[in-house]
Structures are given as structure tokens and as C-alpha cells.
């Protein structure tokens with residue numbers, strides 16, 4: 394294992410990307426069926442081999458531009474070399490209240506017998522009924538044979554949500570959907586136990602109010618926008634504000650209400666940044682999104698009155714104007730491309746962004762605005778409703794250039 398010290402620091406959405414964590418989809422996606430896909434938050438049953446090819450091409454596009462790609466499963470496996478991390482992982486996953494003591498003993502024994510590679514596999518891909526030969530208690534016998542003892546985590550593909558770096562600290566998030574909650578036990582384990590992250594004490598943890606990384610946008614150093622809707626609760630935004638102010642990581646947090654719908658589950662499904670002063674936005678919300686600026690005041694929080702998002706953001710960022718690429722698409726095309734994550738771009742430097750190739754018109758508008766677009770295919774990856782930004786957790790970016 395590589396024990397050299399590595400930097401981790403992210404203060405914007407657009408500073409040159411140096412290191413990113415991805416998750417190459419694998420066996421956990423093979424668990425998806427029409428019976429469980431709704432619960433596991435996928436809209437179709439992906440062709441796994443093709444999804445892997447698409448993901449490999451995404452990773453390669455990043456490497457071709459000098460980005461170091463870390464894989465979540467490898468980091469997890471490394472962390473599980475440590476006895477303390479193993480014990481913690483097994484304790485977390487076997488706390489499942491559905492099991493009863495007999496099944497718990499059987500699963501604990503099974504997991505304790507696994508080497509780090511197979512233990513990581515069980516934590517990510519889950520454990521099917523038939524894979525546990527030894528569990529013959531009541532709970533095991535009454536379980537449907539097609540059910541999982543440990544649920545698979547296909548949502549890990551979207552590494553943006555289960556952790557987010559804010560400055561040199563990581564927020565291990567508190568995911569709202571039951572199907573995704575266990576993901577942050579994994580990211581928490583990586584950051585706590587992998588030597589690469591030694592000393593990066595988390596600034597948020599999964600026991601706190603709901604907060605998902607897809608809602609957190611680092612508008613500029615010291616300024617965060619946090620969507621609040623289906624996933625991040627207002628209490629989650631408030632808690633994050635207290636945590637980042639307390640740690641000196643930000644001076645303003647903009648709470649941005651978004652519709653509580655699947656299509657707009659995270660702020661990054663309607664808005665991402667492509668330059669230090671430019672966002673791409675889903676047209677219907679571009680001029681209707683609002684924000685409440687939260688700042689620290691006398692040991693508590695001050696909440697400013699509701700204002701248009703673009704104005705509140707520009708003020709907090711010290712800009713005259715935050716430019717918006719209002720893609721100007723007709724409403725039907727705009728709605729289709731938003732659903733396919735057209736607005737969910739990953740900037741790898743100012744004015745250079747990765748986007749799904751299928752969103753032809755949004756990409757054409759980005760280019761008309763002078764943004765260089767690196768197109769990747771996502772016909773299978775997109776079936777989980779996430780684009781390049783959702784599928785990436787930046788760990789190191791250069792500071793953004795001054796405006």
C-alpha cells in the first residue's frame with residue numbers, strides 16, 4: 394500500500410481537477426431486477442458489461458487530462474486490511490435490526506472469515522440468501538429466497554452523494570433514502586482508516602441530519618450552495634452551516650429550495666458550474682430558484698430573507714453577476730435532457746466539462762458559449778439517474794483562478 398502523504402482539498406467546482414474518487418459499477422448492479430429496482434433507485438435494469446465499458450471510458454477521459462482516478466472499492470479493500478476497520482465494518486453491517494441474534498451470529502461468522510477483497514465485495518454487492526449456507530435460524534428460513542441478507546449498494550456508482558470534500562475536510566454525508574444509507578458507512582470507513590486520508594477528520598457524519606453530496610455546490614472558496622428538497626433537509630443545511638462555519642471552511646451557505654421530485658432530487662440535477670462565474674441550468678428553474686443566505690452571527694446563525702438564487706450567489710461570491718447558460722431549449726427537449734442529466738456536468742478545469750453525449754442540444758449550447766465539452770456515453774450508466782458530476786467525488790482541485 395502506498396503510504397506517501399497526499400493532498401486533499403477542494404474549494405470550488407471548477408479549479409483544475411487533480412484527484413477524483415469513482416466507483417466502477419460491478420456485481421452490485423447485477424443484483425438489480427424489476428422487483429427491486431424501484432427500491433434501489435434505478436429506473437431500468439442496466440446491461441452491466443456495457444455500463445462498465447462506459448465507466449471505463451469516463452475514467453480514461455479523466456486520466457487523459459491528467460486526473461488521478463481512485464476507485465472506491467480499492468480504497469475500501471485497503472482500509473479493510475486494518476483490524477479496527479474490519480471490526481467496524483462488520484459491526485455496522487450486522488447491526489441490521491431485521492435479523493435476530495441467530496442470523497446475526499451466522500453473518501458475523503461468515504464475514505469474519507472473508508479476506509479484505511471478499512469482505513469489500515460483500516459490503517458493496519451484498520449477500521444473497523443462497524450465499525449464506527450456515528444460517529438456519531427462524532429469520533433465515535422465513536426469508537424469501539430471492540431476498541438479500543445484506544442489501545446490495547448500486548447507488549455507490551454516484552460517489553458524489555456519500556461524501557463531499559469542503560476545503561481540506563470531508564463531509565461524510567447522511568443519505569436520506571433507506572437504500573443508500575449504508576453507502577456512507579463505507580466512505581466513512583475509507584476516510585477514517587485508509588492511510589492516504591490520515592488526519593482528514595470528517596466535518597460531517599452520517600449520524601447527523603440528512604445531507605447528500607449531490608446537493609452541495611462549492612460556488613467559490615468560502616461560499617456553498619446547498620439544495621434542500623427530496624434528499625437534504627433544511628435541518629441538514631443548517632447543521633452543515635454550523636459545522637463548516639465552526640471549522641472555518643466557509644463564510645456563507647446558501648440554502649436553495651428545490652422541488653421534492655425525483656427529476657430534481659439533487660441541486661446538481663438542475664445546476665452545475667462550468668466556469669468560476671458561470672453555471673448551466675435547467676431553463677424552467679434558472680430564474681425561479683431562490684436562496685436564503687445563512688451566515689454566522691453572534692455565535693448563532695443569521696438567515697437572510699429569500700432572494701433570487703443568481704443574485705444571492707453573485708453577492709456572496711463577490712461577483713457583479715453569476716452568468717447562466719440558459720440553454721434556451723424548447724420545454725420538451727429541455728425536460729428530456731434534464732431527465733438524462735444534461736445539466737449534470739463535471740468541470741475538470743474552468744470552461745472544460747464532461748457531459749453525456751446524448752444531450753445533444755444542451756451540449757451544443759454549452760459549446761456555443763465557449764465551453765469545451767468532453768462527451769461520454771451513458772446509455773447504461775444513466776439508468777440510475779446520474780451524470781458525470783454525480784459519478785465523481787473530487788478529492789483534490791487546484792484553487793480556482795481569481796475572477
Ligand SMILES: NC(=[NH2+])NCCC[C@H](N)C(=O)O
Pocket residue numbers: 433434435548551553554570573606607608658659661662777778779780782783
Ligand atoms: N448527485 C446526484 N444527482 N446523484 C444521483 C443519484 C441517483 C440515485 N439513483 C438516487 O436516486 O439516489
